[in-house]
Amino acid sequence: QQQVKQSPQSLIVQKGGISIINCAYENTAFDYFPWYQQFPGKGPALLIAIRPDVSEKKEGRFTISFNKSAKQFSLHIMDSQPGDSATYFCAARAGGYNKLIFGAGTRLAVHP
Amino acid sequence: GAGVSQSPSNKVTEKGKDVELRCDPISGHTALYWYRQSLGQGLEFLIYFQGNSAPDKSGLPSDRFSAERTGGSVSTLTIQRTQQEDSAVYLCASSLPPNLNEQFFGPGTRLTVL
Numbered sequence: 001q002q003q004v005k006q007s008p009q010s011l012i013v014q015k016g017g018i019s020i021i022n023c024a025y026e027n028t029a030f031d032y033f034p035w036y037q038q039f040p041g042k043g044p045a046l047l048i049a050i051r052p053d054v055s056e057k058k059e060g061r062f063t064i065s066f067n068k069s070a071k072q073f074s075l076h077i078m079d080s081q082p083g084d085s086a087t088y089f090c091a092a093r094a095g096g097y098n099k100l101i102f103g104a105g106t107r108l109a110v111h112p
Numbered sequence: 113g114a115g116v117s118q119s120p121s122n123k124v125t126e127k128g129k130d131v132e133l134r135c136d137p138i139s140g141h142t143a144l145y146w147y148r149q150s151l152g153q154g155l156e157f158l159i160y161f162q163g164n165s166a167p168d169k170s171g172l173p174s175d176r177f178s179a180e181r182t183g184g185s186v187s188t189l190t191i192q193r194t195q196q197e198d199s200a201v202y203l204c205a206s207s208l209p210p211n212l213n214e215q216f217f218g219p220g221t222r223l224t225v226l
Binding site: 004006032034036041042043044045046049089091093098099100101102103104105 | 116143145147152153154155156157160162168170171203205207212213214215216217218219220
């Protein structure tokens, strides 16, 4: 019940295309859902986050869509660029706790 | 200002040896986390420190793992009698209340146990 399942494991997108990464969870106590971006040799960095009281959050080219009833959330990267090539992790946190439960990650490659 | 720093960046050790990994959080950040990232896997929570409160050790995989945080700043993760399955990247993160949600990660220490 503590798991966050992420798919796909890897993704190849052409420059200018839309990258979509999906995550699903079971624990209804989760109340915070961040996405982290990690470049090789670096630690993850917070990209965008959402709470379950909204269905969508957009920051620049990055959008989180959240479906509370389906217990799913996704990251959309519009107009994908080669510089977006990185590993993306979804995560979730249960209210009252501070540890994040991470998905397994998606390695995104954006080809020019 | 400076971000989270970790040392060493790489550590190669022999099975059975003890290792110490160090984390310097962002100055003023009272919350500190350790995670483990195995090859091709997501991040696995290990331990969490917040101020003077008792740490949340619920993620430590065995009693060979321990961590301490001295003076509310620097933290050391110790792995005793290392095993090959301990090979991973160990990541430290810190955050500042009230925005504990945003965790700032260091670059990690890559541990290889031969």
